[in-house]
Amino acid sequence: MSDQLAARIKEIIVETLALEDVEPASIETDAPLFGEGLGLDSIDALELALAFHKEFGVRTQENDENNREYYHSVGSLVKFITEKQAEAAASEG
């Protein structure tokens, strides 16, 4: 499940940010997305947050000190999205 989610997140990153020279599979799950790794910036983060909300129904709160941690890598995004979805399911149930 988490592998599938990671693969989908990688696809969304490439599609949303129009990364022409990057194959989704070439993005390492634990590599940093910002700065040294994939080299994304904060505007990219904003676009990704909108894309994740659209795809997974997960809203990223502005001013959350943990956002940097959540958006560190594909692996941390998998954890973040899984947790948020579980929280939403629990509150609905």
Added chain:
Amino acid sequence: MIDHLKHWIRRFNVWITVGSYMTLAPVGYVILAFLCFCWRKDPIRRARRLQAITAKAYRFMHRWLGWTRITVFDHRCALPDLPKGPCVVIANHPTLMDVTAVTAVMGGACSIVKPALFRRALISPLLAGLGHVEGPGKDPLRIGKVVDDVGKRLEWGLPFVIFPEGTRSPRGGLGRFGRVAFEVACRANVPLVCLTITCEPVYLAKHVPLFSPPHPTPHMQIGVLAIDEPGTLGSDSRALRKKVEARYHAWLEGLAS
């Protein structure tokens, strides 16, 4: 021997200058705070007036640095074809003096300020009054608010200075450009002015501290590399960044050769 003496005189001048600044700065802050309070009813007019005063103060500061041979920079340098209205100004960032130099040349300009500085109790109202914008800090998603705030300043008719590297340039090089400057220029549909800054020998770079001024006297220069209309690239901030970043690299390669 004479060079050695000049070097020590310059170091002494730096100490005198810093001492004078520490003594006079509180007076300047009080005056600005007073004006900020007096003009509080119209934030746009207040920002414009305070920016003009700040630009004059920075011009005096650079004149002083020239008199004391700490750095030489002529703020009256002709920058042709600068837009009269709001624009986004970007530049490479070789030294800490870039902000003051660009503000002196532009006659005032807003910028993004680190939250740690922006939220300091006594300084915060002044920075807000001047129209500066609080940066995103550690939360990358706060950039949405920053982009909106910068857009408002551009609507006020003020130029906005952004160093796209986000920090001072590495020695003789260029850091990776972030997209904020390009995004706001595209959204507001205002010209993007690309300035070049040189300081030879470099001073107040990350590896050159304040109290170790280099020898000979550093000369700072500002030039216009290009002015872009975002519409020509379909207001695509990614494409605009790519084009401008490549242009800056070409300029640096030209300097090196």
